[in-house]
Amino acid sequence: MEDRLYTAEEVRRLDRAAMDAGIPGLVLMERAGEGVVDAIAGRWPRTGALRVVVLAGGGNNGGDGYVVARRLRERGCRVDLIAASDPDGLRGDAAQAARRWREGGGEVLPATASPAGYDLVVDALLGTGLDREVRSPYRGLIEAVNADPAPVVAVDVPSGLNADTGQALGAAVRAELTVTFVGLKRGLFTGEGPGTAGELRFEGLGIPEAVRAARHPPGRRLSADTVRLAPRPGNAHKGDFGRVGVIGGAAGTTGAAVMAGWSALRGGAGWVVCCLPGEVCPQATAVRPELMAAAWDPDAGLPASVTARPGVLAVGPGMGRSAQARTLLEQALEQPVPVVVDADGLNLLADHPHLAEAAAGREAPTVLTPHPGEAARLLGTEPGRVQADRFEAARRIAERYAAVCCLKGAGTIVQAPEGRYAVSTTGNPGMAMAGQGDVLTGVVAARLAAERSEPFQAACRAVWAHGRAADRVARERGPFGYTATECADALPGVWAELTAPARPAANN
Incomplete structure (x- = not known):
């Protein structure tokens, strides 16, 4: 192919x-x-x-x-x-x-x-x-x-x-x-x-x-062959597949962080903790008992249960733009671990130059997952200009923030700061609904944690798999009206597809 x-x-x-x-x-x-x-x-x-x-x-x-x-x-x-x-x-x-x-x-x-x-x-x-x-x-x-x-x-x-x-x-x-x-x-x-x-x-x-x-x-079209996975060994344990901490979920938007955490589990992470305001932690574990929860410390910020062990941090789903949210993002960017930034985390980067500078100066990998509106704010422009040349917008974000950029939309673009890029052909219009970005955040974090591979390939695999899961749901349920969580729940079928032996490619 x-x-x-x-x-x-x-x-x-x-x-x-x-x-x-x-x-x-x-x-x-x-x-x-x-x-x-x-x-x-x-x-x-x-x-x-x-x-x-x-x-x-x-x-x-x-x-x-x-x-x-x-x-x-x-x-x-x-x-x-x-x-x-x-x-x-x-x-x-x-x-x-x-x-x-x-x-x-x-x-x-x-x-x-x-x-x-x-x-x-x-x-x-x-x-x-x-x-x-x-x-x-x-x-x-x-x-x-x-x-x-x-x-x-x-x-x-x-x-x-x-x-x-x-x-x-x-x-x-x-x-x-x-x-x-x-x-x-x-x-x-x-x-x-x-x-x-x-x-x-x-x-x-x-x-x-x-x-x-x-x-x-430098560009590639993503396919099952380009994102294939090796089967897990028979003696695998949860420690082999990494830890993900999801930071977000302010009161009233807790569901965003919970969806990201759940999607990280469906994405293959070994374990996941959601870092949330203390008053909503019980809500998260009641909805998804497989998740752990840790409370923001109003004075100290990120709890030790999130920062004590190496892992991957996903920052932004439902986090808001409060002063405390800004502190949480600052602390996350200081950690020597891969960080995925989405939603309000991206808005904070756009609003505060010192955060953008901190992101660009990190030694550990950073992945940004903006939709066109968030991409426009990161670049100080308008969404229409982003959509007029999505490749150029993704390239500029990747270079400016020294990060892998996943520019979401029809034909999601994954751009590395050194120039490589890829386009996913999975996904469908039924994904145009709230929560899909939170799902992708969780899957990107999971692949970074589970694979411990370079971030561009992990992001490519996550983007392709997320769209493929939505395509599976659309075939079963209809062209729209399904939920973001249903897409997360379809991910195990995608991992089965990606770990199956590859079929011989047709020559064109």
Whole structure:
């Protein structure tokens, strides 16, 4: 399975390297067109009976569209082609592809033609080079396609989607299937990418692995293979899997800390203690007797039962922003152990520069788990700017706070401060509810405690597993309306999946 993620420029370099290795550009274009047609035939078996319109733009993406049109016609389809860019203005391989279409009797309809009323639409309007808002005539064609009920197959990326950021630039095609080439574009997996791309199929176009291996993009798509776990030994005991202390749960928001603690147990920690205000400690243990509870000391702060032994601290769920909460975070950051910061802990970092400085100066690992609003506060910006380029926001947070950043949302990004990043494709819209962030906090802390591995990989495993657990619950219970705790309770099934022998990967 191909898991490497690329920016558009990294794909262009790989494309050039393939041509330098002896694969002509026109051959790559023909392979791309044939890959799209094969994907269509696999999805719609009676391909020859379809009436198809291909929307072709300029550049190589448009050239791919001309190849697709010709190949579909060769398979018996009735094909129309609408050109948003004058084919006489094409250059290089794209010009040759357009010429072959016309030499075979294919007509070129103007951009004013309607793409409505067909059985299938092939979108080859705009490729990976788009970096500004879509303009006419492309925007009009995109809006007409989205208003029509016919399914859409996008060539390489849905037109209007920024291949690097996952942001829709004014208007973007909503595809049912996207066939992408050469390398996986990272924008397909986060932000608006998953909602516009639909089902994703990768075509490597026969580029040798030696050519790919010579280039090492820093991004990866998370999969079961990349986060697999070794089975536990038969003589394991709870001390082997670490201690987690959850600090939070002010009066009225105790449930957040309890969910984080419970999720740490479901995440595989050996034991968990919730550090809470004294008046609510009995409540926590009554709800979850498997958890231990320790009271905040109004004068001394963190109790010895939390700090005396090495472990992992998870700070913030339901903690509030009081002066005492600030003291608790200060003390947690001083501990020589891994610390996970979420929720009010993140807000305190954003509000108090000395806390941000303390986090950035830690020697022990730190993991931050913001949603876009919290990320915006950490960066002193607006949530919309975070969502416009989630990769850049995660990178800046990781660098500023010298921490692994898990930027939550559609396509959660895990970013290490030295530049590595990963994107999770697990999870679903039913997770848009209170408590899911607390669950993730607990799972991240558990994996840090249980694995004692470097924090980036532990965070990747936690993020992937949390989303996978939610997918399992959604399949059983329905697309939404399930609870965050139900996702925590589904985690043991995910660990069974990740410790099972890996299946042989299919080659693309």
